[in-house]
Amino acid sequence: MRSSIASYCLGIESTADDFGVAILSFDGKVLSNANSAYMPEKGGIHPREAARHHAEVAKKTLTEAFEKTEIKPQDISLVAFSQGPGLGPCLRTGATTARALASYLGVPLVGVNHCVAHIEIGKLVTGAKDPVTLYVSGGNTIVSAFEAGRYRVFGETLDIAVGNCLDVFAREAGLSQKKGAPFGAIVEEIARKGKTFVSLPYTVKGMDLSFSGLLTATVQLLHEKNNRLEDLCFSLQEVAFSMLTEVTERALAHTEKPEVLLTGGVAANKRLQSMLNVVAEEHNARFCVVPKEYALDNGAMIAWAGILAYKSNITVPVEKSFVKVKWRLEEVYAPWVEG
Amino acid sequence: MLIKKGAEANLYLEEWHNRKVIMKQRLPKKYRIQELDKEIRSQRTMHEPHIIHKAKEAGVPTPTIFMVDLAEANIIMEAVDGKQVKQVLNDLSSEERLRLSRHIGELIGRLHNNGIIHGDLTTSNMILTPYGKVVFVDFGLSERSTELETKGVDLHLMKRAFQSTHYKYAKECFEAVMEGYAEVVGEGEAKNVLEKIREIERRGRYVSER
Numbered sequence: 001m002r003s004s005i006a007s008y009c010l011g012i013e014s015t016a017d018d019f020g021v022a023i024l025s026f027d028g029k030v031l032s033n034a035n036s037a038y039m040p041e042k043g044g045i046h047p048r049e050a051a052r053h054h055a056e057v058a059k060k061t062l063t064e065a066f067e068k069t070e071i072k073p074q075d076i077s078l079v080a081f082s083q084g085p086g087l088g089p090c091l092r093t094g095a096t097t098a099r100a101l102a103s104y105l106g107v108p109l110v111g112v113n114h115c116v117a118h119i120e121i122g123k124l125v126t127g128a129k130d131p132v133t134l135y136v137s138g139g140n141t142i143v144s145a146f147e148a149g150r151y152r153v154f155g156e157t158l159d160i161a162v163g164n165c166l167d168v169f170a171r172e173a174g175l176s177q178k179k180g181a182p183f184g185a186i187v188e189e190i191a192r193k194g195k196t197f198v199s200l201p202y203t204v205k206g207m208d209l210s211f212s213g214l215l216t217a218t219v220q221l222l223h224e225k226n227n228r229l230e231d232l233c234f235s236l237q238e239v240a241f242s243m244l245t246e247v248t249e250r251a252l253a254h255t256e257k258p259e260v261l262l263t264g265g266v267a268a269n270k271r272l273q274s275m276l277n278v279v280a281e282e283h284n285a286r287f288c289v290v291p292k293e294y295a296l297d298n299g300a301m302i303a304w305a306g307i308l309a310y311k312s313n314i315t316v317p318v319e320k321s322f323v324k325v326k327w328r329l330e331e332v333y334a335p336w337v338e339g
Numbered sequence: 340m341l342i343k344k345g346a347e348a349n350l351y352l353e354e355w356h357n358r359k360v361i362m363k364q365r366l367p368k369k370y371r372i373q374e375l376d377k378e379i380r381s382q383r384t385m386h387e388p389h390i391i392h393k394a395k396e397a398g399v400p401t402p403t404i405f406m407v408d409l410a411e412a413n414i415i416m417e418a419v420d421g422k423q424v425k426q427v428l429n430d431l432s433s434e435e436r437l438r439l440s441r442h443i444g445e446l447i448g449r450l451h452n453n454g455i456i457h458g459d460l461t462t463s464n465m466i467l468t469p470y471g472k473v474v475f476v477d478f479g480l481s482e483r484s485t486e487l488e489t490k491g492v493d494l495h496l497m498k499r500a501f502q503s504t505h506y507k508y509a510k511e512c513f514e515a516v517m518e519g520y521a522e523v524v525g526e527g528e529a530k531n532v533l534e535k536i537r538e539i540e541r542r543g544r545y546v547s548e549r
Contacts, residue, residue, distance in 0.1 A: 197374040206458060206480055206492075242371040242379075253346040275370040282369075 008071055009078040009310070010101065011303025014094025015086025015114045016139055017045045019054040021065040022299030023076070026307050028124050032068035033293065033300040034061045039179070044167065051089035058097050065299070076105055080306020083111030083316075084324035086139070091323035099318050108315040110306040114297075115142060115329040118263050118290075119151060120308060121301035126288035128259040134248045134276065137264035137297075138163035141209060142329060143247050145255045146337050150330045154251040155207035162240050163266045165211040169236060172219045173229055187233045188269050194234020198227060202239050207250060209243050237271055245275040252283050263290040265297075308336040347383075348479065355415055360405060363387075363479075365412035380412035383479070388414060390455060390481045397453035399446045400474040419476065421468035428462055428505050428512070440512040442473055444519025447494065450475075451532075452524055454485045456493050461500035491535030494520070498536065 006025060013020035017040075022033040038053035040046060066073065081098035084091060095111075102109040119133050132145045132154075141157035160168075163184060170183035175190075177183045201217050203210040218236045221227045252260060260280040266272060273289055280287035294300060309315075312335045342361075343350040351362040365380040388404045395401055403417040424443070428436060443465060450457060457464075458480030466474045482489070497516060501509040521529035 197372060199374075199378060202375070202379060205482065238372055238375055242368075242375055245370050246368075250346050278370040 007077045008075055009080055009303045009307045010076045011080040011299045011306055012094045012098045013082045013297050013299045013302045014054050014090050015082045015297060016090055017050050018297040019057050019061055019094065020297060020299030021061045022303045023065055023069055023071055024300060024303040024307060028304060030300045031071060032065045033298055034064040034068065035298060036061050047087040047089045050087065051093045054090060054093040073105060077107050078110065078306060078310050079107055080110040080112050080302050082114045082117065082302050084114065084327035086114060086325065088323065088325050091325065095321060095323050099321060103318060108310065109318055109321055110309050110314060111316045111321055112302045112305040112309065113327055113329065113332045115140060116151060116332050116334065117301035117305035119144065120305045121294045122261045122263045122290040124304055125294050126261065126290060128261050128288045130257055131259035131261035131288065132248060132251045132255060132257045133261040133263065134244060135264045136162050136244065136266035138167055140264060143251045144329060145251060145257055149333055151332065151334060153330050155209065155247040158205065158208050158210045159212040160215065162211055162244060165215045165240060168215055169218055173222055182265065184266055184269060187237065188271065190230055191233035191237045193230040196231045197238065198231055198235040200235055200239045202243060204243050204246055207247055209247060211240065214239060241272045241275050244272065245279055248276060249279045252279065252285060257285065259286045259288055261288045261290065263295045265295065267295040268292055312336045352418060355405065359418040360415050361418045363414045381409040384409055384412045384414060387478050390478050393453065393455055394450060394475065397449045397455060399449050400472055402474065402476055419466045419468065419474045421466045423463050424465040424467055425462035425504055427467055436508060437511065437515045440515035441519035444516035445523050446473060446475060447516065448520040448523025451490050454483050456482050456484050456489045458482060458493065460493055460497040462504055487531055487535050490532050491539050494532060495536045495539050
């Protein structure tokens with residue numbers, strides 16, 4: 001790393017419904033973090049439609065990222081992009097933008113693992129050093145901690161992600177999300193009015209979790225009419241989050257790490273936060289929640305993980321920068337982490 | 340007397356009607372609501388003795404269950420006399436070590452043949468009695484399954500336990516386990532499970548260095 005002149009990295013995130021562009025200085029200052037979210041009119045994310053959205057907003061979002069800073073495109077010394085895991089068409093749109101930009105500017109390109117990026121930005125903004133991370137979103141549910149050169153997966157979902165479970169249930173219940181009020185927030189709001197706990201399948205297998213049976217059962221009870229939506233939202237949250245907390249506690253007991261880091265879209269949920277806080281306290285660990293701007297998919301995390309990789313001499317030639325749709329967290333060698 | 344503090348349950352060594360017993364107490368968790376907490380603890384307290392009994396039917400020695408209290412989520416069972424395999428394995432003669440490993444493999448084969456996955460196969464969860472019998476304990480993470488995947492994961496954990504606690508003899512011990520296992524489940528099935536274990540290792544999820 002050249003330290004004589006300030007260096008800046010531009011990061012592009014496009015694994016799912018968000019297209020994000022951010023500019024960070026190499027010392028970890030977020031200069032801009034622009035985002036455009038694809039919002040389906042009904043149903044879930046259609047990969048092709050989301051990719052079309054990304055292509056349409058790419059120019060606008062890039063411009064926005066630059067306009068919020070004094071930085072000119074010529075000042076960029078590194079381009080990072082989310083290389084996976086994610087939806088193929090979406091990843092390819094971001095990758096194409098990143099390749100074009102890196103080639104045009106004549107700067108190195110770094111392919112970033114989306115899950116690694118979530119953990120790294122979480123550490124940067126909360127000051128966590130060596131946490132057990134619970135990463136919960138619409139596409140991922142992973143409990144991980146750093147061990148011998150890599151972020152190891154201690155537990156994960158065997159089927160759908162917890163965020164997906166909440167989203168699909170909300171849609172089945174006829175709820176609709178708005179900008180700034182995603183399904184998770186709506187379910188959380190309704191759950192507060194829940195009074196009666198309804199028994200639902202609780203599935204923890206060793207360190208792994210399963211949410212598909214929980215979803216099916218909750219939807220079935222919903223259609224049986226005699227159940228209040230408030231009680232179902234409440235019970236669904238209680239069961240799903242207790243499962244997550246149990247596995248996180250086991251990872252914490254096993255690794256004896258000093259911190260618990262909660263990130264991803266579901267991290268905003270106050271009930272989940274309070275459960276993890278209890279467990280962290282019991283194990284004398286500091287509980288860190290990543291603020292929304294950096295917990296949801298964002299360009300800043302890609303730029304930051306790109307900077308860390310670049311400082312460890314990791315870059316990817318354009319002709320080898322294929323996206324990796326199923327790129328697992330522990331496949332990434334992370335020499336920049338001390339431990 | 341508290342003898343083991345776990346993430347989910349505590350083990351106590353107690354005197355109960357003039358017997359030495361182990362009391363396994365599943366702990367309430369403050370983070371979950373009471374109704375759910377009770378449900379989970381009583382369900383698991385019910386599941387464990389049930390599967391321990393199934394293991395006996397399969398011909399695998401397990402502790403005798405004396406009492407199950409679902410409301411309190413505790414199980415009172417026989418305190419098996421003997422030493423953990425973990426404590427003795429490294430000090431045995433080479434021949435005895437292999438014989439013991441082979442025998443462990445046979446017992447695992449009997450479990451798997453009967454759709455029982457132990458879920459925590461380590462040498463600390465096996466007790467060698469003074470009469471040379473091996474007793475499997477702690478079925479807290481066990482499940483019913485006949486899938487190749489779960490069998491693979493089960494045996495992979497055994498392999499990892501050897502590597503971490505008995506690394507000098509890990510290879511020969513695990514090979515002996517697989518020999519005993521093959522004898523019970525058949526060569527073909529054992530080969531399939533072994534292939535599955537390799538696949539699990541390649542997934543990288545459990546790899547420590549690559």
